[in-house]
Amino acid sequence: MRHASLKAVLALALTSLLTLAGGIACDRARPGSPPDAPSLSVVADTRLVVFAPHPDDEVLAAGGLIQQVREAGGTVRVVYITSGDSYTVSVRLEQHVGGRPTGANYREYGHQREFEARAALRILGVGAWSLTFLGFPNDGLTRLMSTYWSERHAAYRSPYTRQRRPAQSESFIPDTEYRGEDLTQELAEIIGDFKPTIILVPRPEDQHADHCATWFFVADALGDVMRVQPRFHTDLVNYIVHYNSWGVEDDDPVLQPPEDLDAGVSGWLTVPLTDRQVQAKRTAVHAYKSQMDAMGWFLDAFVRRNEVFSRPPLPQISLPITHSVCEDFEPPPSRTHKK
Numbered sequence: 001m002r003h004a005s006l007k008a009v010l011a012l013a014l015t016s017l018l019t020l021a022g023g024i025a026c027d028r029a030r031p032g033s034p035p036d037a038p039s040l041s042v043v044a045d046t047r048l049v050v051f052a053p054h055p056d057d058e059v060l061a062a063g064g065l066i067q068q069v070r071e072a073g074g075t076v077r078v079v080y081i082t083s084g085d086s087y088t089v090s091v092r093l094e095q096h097v098g099g100r101p102t103g104a105n106y107r108e109y110g111h112q113r114e115f116e117a118r119a120a121l122r123i124l125g126v127g128a129w130s131l132t133f134l135g136f137p138n139d140g141l142t143r144l145m146s147t148y149w150s151e152r153h154a155a156y157r158s159p160y161t162r163q164r165r166p167a168q169s170e171s172f173i174p175d176t177e178y179r180g181e182d183l184t185q186e187l188a189e190i191i192g193d194f195k196p197t198i199i200l201v202p203r204p205e206d207q208h209a210d211h212c213a214t215w216f217f218v219a220d221a222l223g224d225v226m227r228v229q230p231r232f233h234t235d236l237v238n239y240i241v242h243y244n245s246w247g248v249e250d251d252d253p254v255l256q257p258p259e260d261l262d263a264g265v266s267g268w269l270t271v272p273l274t275d276r277q278v279q280a281k282r283t284a285v286h287a288y289k290s291q292m293d294a295m296g297w298f299l300d301a302f303v304r305r306n307e308v309f310s311r312p313p314l315p316q317i318s319l320p321i322t323h324s325v326c327e328d329f330e331p332p333p334s335r336t337h338k339k
């Protein structure tokens with residue numbers, strides 16, 4: 001009973017926050033959120049980088065925030081760690097393959113997702129020159145954090161695309177291969193060069209192993225940058241895409257944070273979207289035609305009147321790691337096909 005009335009109060013508080021037209025507010029009404037919790041600051045000087053494990057994650061999590069940064073005159077960069085090329089069900093569908101897809105089918109499918117990403121981000125006001133496709137192996141990132149970390153081991157080979165390295169044109173650093181330290185080095189180069197004021201990255205609790213691994217790689221790279229540039233400061237912010245049935249368990253216009261995840265160091269950050277931003281986000285989501293064909297119900301669930309983020313404690317992560325930290329999660333059956 002007490003829980004129910006508390007929820008009603010919280011819902012009311014959140015609704016009043018959402019009446020702020022297009023502004024960015026911190027959900028201060030939630031327990032664990034200190035009264036002086038800072039909100040996300042979006043100004044003309046904002047430099048936002050979104051690290052997306054796969055093309056579509058950036059729009060699902062932050063399609064509204066990306067628009068707000070652009071509308072404020074800020075700069076947005078999106079870095080795709082993989083091109084999402086290992087999603088076999090969708091490869092068959094999009095490439096019209098009856099049997100087992102070939103390496104070429106998977107690679108072609110990855111290019112299709114890159115093409116869709118450019119179309120989606122154009123709708124949000126971000127040009128193709130602001131997108132970086134690193135071309136690391138979809139469904140292989142956790143292996144790079146441990147076994148395939150350094151040159152002491154042969155580079156990882158994707159069982160899907162059959163590649164051991166990104167296409168040359170996608171590599172920042174020459175001779176990049178599918179090794180963990182190569183990925184950390186590329187991410188550190190991007191962060192050190194772009195100098196983002198906000199970094200958006202998945203939470204480690206995200207139940208897709210590539211998402212969890214993306215957190216570890218970005219945190220490792222950020223540590224490298226801060227050792228070389230001790231004065232560098234950024235606002236490190238987390239998003240979530242895969243967490244049990246979160247996002248698809250209701251069709252409330254307001255997206256609530258997952259109940260059993262902690263709110264981070266400054267409370268849940270709720271970003272309200274204007275009607276126009278919601279509509280543009282929906283159009284951008286639908287530009288991912290391959291994903292809409294395979295699982296439109298999941299993508300549509302992220303088009304709401306707000307987006308939800310949190311801030312992690314300052315990470316102290318140093319790769320490689322010898323034990324698995326990402327594969328312990330058990331994705332729900334309805335989500336195992338999502339790449």
Ligand SMILES: [Zn+2]
Pocket residue numbers: 053054057208211241339
């Ligand atoms: Zn993803």
